[in-house]
Amino acid sequence: xxxxxxxxxxxxxxxxxxxxxxRYEPWKSLLAVMRRYQRIKAGHGPRLLLPWLVLHHxxxxxxxxxxxxxNCQLGGGLILTxxxxxxxxxxxxxxxxxxILQQVTIGVGTVPGLPTIAGHVDxxxxxxxxxxxxxxxxxxxxxxxxxxxxxxxxxxxxxIPARILQGGD
Numbered sequence: 447x448x449x450x451x452x453x454x455x456x457x458x459x460x461x462x463x464x465x466x467x468x469r470y471e472p473w474k475s476l477l478a479v480m481r482r483y484q485r486i487k488a489g490h491g492p493r494l495l496l497p498w499l500v501l502h503h504x505x506x507x508x509x510x511x512x513x514x515x516x517n518c519q520l521g522g523g524l525i526l527t528x529x530x531x532x533x534x535x536x537x538x539x540x541x542x543x544x545x546i547l548q549q550v551t552i553g554v555g556t557v558p559g560l561p562t563i564a565g566h567v568d569x570x571x572x573x574x575x576x577x578x579x580x581x582x583x584x585x586x587x588x589x590x591x592x593x594x595x596x597x598x599x600x601x602x603x604x605x606i607p608a609r610i611l612q613g614g615d
Contacts, residue, residue: 456565458522458542473526476506476514483516521565528571538575541565541583551575555594564599 463481465474483499485491503516511530514520518534521542526532528548534540535553542565549572552561559578563569567581570589575581582599591608602611 456542460522462523462525462543472506472509473512473529476503476510476512476529477520477524477526479503479506480514480516480518480520487517535560539563541567545569547571547573547589555579557594 463474463477465471465478479499479502482491483496483503486493486495486499500516507513510526512526512532514532514534515536517536519539520534521540521544523543524540525545527545531549532546533551533553537560538552539561540546540552540563544563544566545568547570550569551574552563553576554560555576557577557579561575561577561579561581563575563581564583564585566584567587569575569587570591572590573587574592575587576592576594579593579596581587581593581597582601584600585597586602587593587597587608588602588604590606591603592606593603593608595608595610597603597608597610598612600612603609604611
């Protein structure tokens with residue numbers, strides 16, 4: 447039997463994305479449309495709905511002010527509390543139970559490839575994660591940090607260019 451800590455590292459907490467009645471959280475509607483589109487694209491539903499979902503995606507993208515393509519690889523349990531200005535390259539990968547704040551860019555940089563972000567990563571407002579780098583589990587990216595190198599799990603990256611702080615440094 448696995449311990450709870452083992453499960454939380456790999457299993458998405460889908461309740462984080464659940465829409466709550468009478469709450470204005472457009473990012474949850476954006477993620478719901480993206481997830482439904484991806485399920486149908488994978489063959490789990492009527493393909494006739496795809497154009498309708500594309501329109502819904504465009505609507506919620508405009509409402510949120512976010513540029514997150516339909517085919518992005520986003521782990522479950524993602525939180526985008528203020529999605530304004532978030533830009534994610536369609537080839538980048540984001541793990542489970544991550545938090546991404548406003549004005550974050552995840553995309554191409556000087557290192558060939560695209561970022562891979564592991565689970566439970568918190569990304570501060572205005573941060574840029576660029577190039578073929580890996581961000582480890584439970585890492586934290588500070589506000590306005592420009593990350594162009596790997597960040598090990600549990601570490602914090604701050605500054606321009608980002609420097610890595612281990613543990614409580």
